[in-house]
Amino acid sequence: MRVFRGIILLVCASACAASPPQTTGVQRRPAAAVAAMIDAAQPGETIRIPPGVYEGNLVIRKPVTIEGGGAAVFDGLGRGTVVEITVPGVTIRGCTVRASGDDVTGESAAIRVLTGPVIIESNRVEDALFGIDLREAPDSVIRDNFVRCKPLDPERRGDGVRLWWSHGCLIEGNTVHESRDMVFWYSENLTIRHNTVSSSRYGLHFMYSHDTILSHNTLSGNSVGIYLMYSNRIALVDNCMLNNRGASGYGLGLKDCDDIAIRGNAILANRVGVYVDNSPSSVGSTGVFESNMIAFNEIGLLATPNTHSNVFVANAFVENEEPATTHGRGQLTNNTFARDGVGNYWSDYAGLDLDSDGIGDSAFEPRSLFGSMLAGEPNLRLFVHTPAQRAIEFTARALPELRPVPMLIDPAPLAEPPTIASEIAETPRSPAPMAALAAGLLLSAAGTALAIGRERRALPIPEGTSA
Amino acid sequence: MITATNITKKFGRITAVSSVSFELADGASLALWGSNGAGKTTLIRCILGVCRFQGRASIGGIDVRRRGRHARALVGYVPQELAFHDDARLASAMAFFAGLRRATPATAARSLAAVGLTGHERKRVRDLSGGMKQRLALAIALLSDPPLIVLDEPTSNLDAAGRGEVVHTLRALKQAGKTLIFASHRPDEVISLADRVLVLERGRVERDTTPAELWPTEKPVQVIRLHLAMAREEDAAEALRRAGHAVHLNGDGLCVAVARDRKAEPISALALHRIEVRDIEVLDDVRFPEVQP
């Protein structure tokens, strides 16, 4: 979906246009000038940096507030880490930080924090290997920053935002574009909300990070929207995962995670909506998927065959090419698809609701012959979207003895899609005129050709011949 | 204009045309004569280079097989019946062929006018009568003013009046110096249009001859002898002369020269003068003596 990437680029471009870094005709000074200002300040003091470009590397060793006012630019000139914070209590606000080194082993970053708490707020990070890198900086706040990494191949980029052993942080309202991950290592009790990650590898990536709430984040055009690994007791609420179709192509991926609650998310148009890999992994733990919209994905729910103990309730599975399937052979029947007589909405459900209680009169038991063939012969996936595939499904419907065992059983499928809490990222409206333009162009091309074709060259009647 | 050497055309095991050779000078006209299936149409198609054949044929020195497109630019072709998209309107058909033959729309209009089809431009081809279709075919054939006209039984689907028109037009073309090749079933057409006749039989040229040799007895004028009921030969001769016939009195009845297809005319002319004819005799092989009335 290059389209959406394009849209996002457009949005970002307009964001850039709104606050362009002032580079022309401004003073260029060494970063040491700022270091001198910090040296001169009292701890806790707010330093307003005059507009200008400050070149070189800066280390902040005093708890001060650096106020850039949107016009101060820290330029690392492509060498090392641009701004490094070594004491708690520092705030950086309204600065542009750019051009870190690209040394992967040194992990050059735009802003590196070696202790906490700090506040990183309303900054622009550009051309950085790593964007904002917190190492053992608990209780910090990262808010309203824009991060864009170096234009490297995706596998050579650094992380846009990285937390390492930093508990209790608030990550809010940040926009990360073209980075590797927004990644959280060994960090607990985080609050992550209203962030946007696009055109990156993993939008939000959890490694061994527990007890966290992620809400209202938008992940689009990444390889994976949210990937939770070895992390427990995480709640995903009202997020939107859109068009994640890269190498892995999951909207949401879960690997060995216990007691996850997924609620009110919109998971749309990904290659795989939800990928469940051995989650929950511990005995007695569960995963709960409730009131999510899982729509327009190639595969709505994909799980490894040993997956069990997940509960799906009041979700809407709408128009997925395959609603739910396993990776290889096996079924999803060790998971529960209804609770207290309430199942999920499946757009593929063909049953009726004659008693009008909102629950379909028969269970939803998807038995796709082609789907079951895919389980044994993954190579056959080449033939999706073909009339031949439709022919196979049609045959299976006509000949019941060919029908495979059901992939799952939802005993109480919903007759109408439930209301989903997530406010889905506002659908970009700008392409509508584009579609209208496409319509206009195509129709006028056809019209012109037809008009030329229909025009009959009349033969002029020579004078005197009619007499 | 045309050189054909050993033209042979086989359809599977059937030989439709078998080593036909002839040459035709500029301005000459050649009739192809033979029964149905004798190979007239196939020979015409070979000459036009429309189908593959063995042997050689060239038009105006251009080989029809190698450069058929350029050879056919020298030819106007009139089929037995014009076969063109029935839905097409006359004007658009004309415009299409004018485009193919590099004729201007004005030329196309003149061609239509020349065959008397002006005013029918909005008609569809399917609504044209047989005669109009043939006239349209002629108009198309003459679009680029080609030196050679090839016609495949152009009159076989027409009534007498239509035939007359076509023959009249072709005669005018011949006089204007065009070279003609045509297949025909009608001796009168051959006699009035052709200098030469190729008699085809089962694909072979049986005779390469002239109409006069082919039909030595076929003369346009025949002599008939009238025997009258009473001896009023003098009155009858006077009446017939006034009606425009050549009359000869030789003592045994009244000899009248008439057109071959108008033998009853003297009888009706005499009936107007209440002169009764008792008997008539058609005198074959009798040459009319040169007498001035």
Next chain:
Amino acid sequence: MTALTATPITVHAAPARSFFGGVAAFARREFRDAIASRWFLLYTIAFTVLAVGVSFLSLSGVGSHGFAGFGRTAAGLLNLIMLVVPLMALTAGAGAIAGERERGTLIYLLAQPVSRTQVILGKYAGLATALVCSLCIGFGVSAGVLAWRTGGVGIAAYAMLVAFTALLALAMLSVGVLISVVSRRSAVATGIALFVWLALVFVSDLGLMASSILFRLRVQEIFGLAILNPMQSFKMAVIVNMNASLDVLGPVGAYASFTLGRALPWILAATVAAWAVLPLALATILFARRNSP
């Protein structure tokens, strides 16, 4: 009729039109005939209604969310295109030559100063233009629906879909024309066209599925065999254009994306283009070598 004699007769006729001039003349006529014909109207209406229906349906059922992926619409359109467009193009092509031959109009056209290559290429170009027109109308109206109902369509992705569909139509038209050249009658040509459609749409895919299971074909073998079918190449080209990789097509797609990388869309487009060029070239050769019209 008398005007003919007044026409000055020149010795040399206008030379044949240039090669492309003749092709263009035929293309123009074929295009006009096509757009005035019933099949064009029928196919255009059918395709437009279905395309609009698919676009509309794929956008409904989203409830209050107001979001719909163009990918979903495209997937629906893909199925429709793969069923309808080859049918349109194959049958249109199948009628091209066989129909004229059956009505007897072909011989008359060939007797004009044109070559068989010009006739067949002109007809192909005319029909191709008509088909692309028909597709443009269908896609245009459905883009209008998308514009009205939602915002989820990018002009670039949509344009590529239209372009690949047009290429598929050209390929299938080319196969149809080949069928037309080898068939004696237009009903036979249509029959063969339907059979080929069935074979390409269903039989070859089902056969490849069966053989990949029975003979344990490796992914590269499956991929190699699959792209021989222009329908599969088309489908993969559309998907790779929208997704930047073929991962959605499982191991075979992933293999293709991995080994061929950036060359993949070009290879796929080239395969479909080969289907447009090669059958037409073969049809041209066979038509030129045909024994009879």
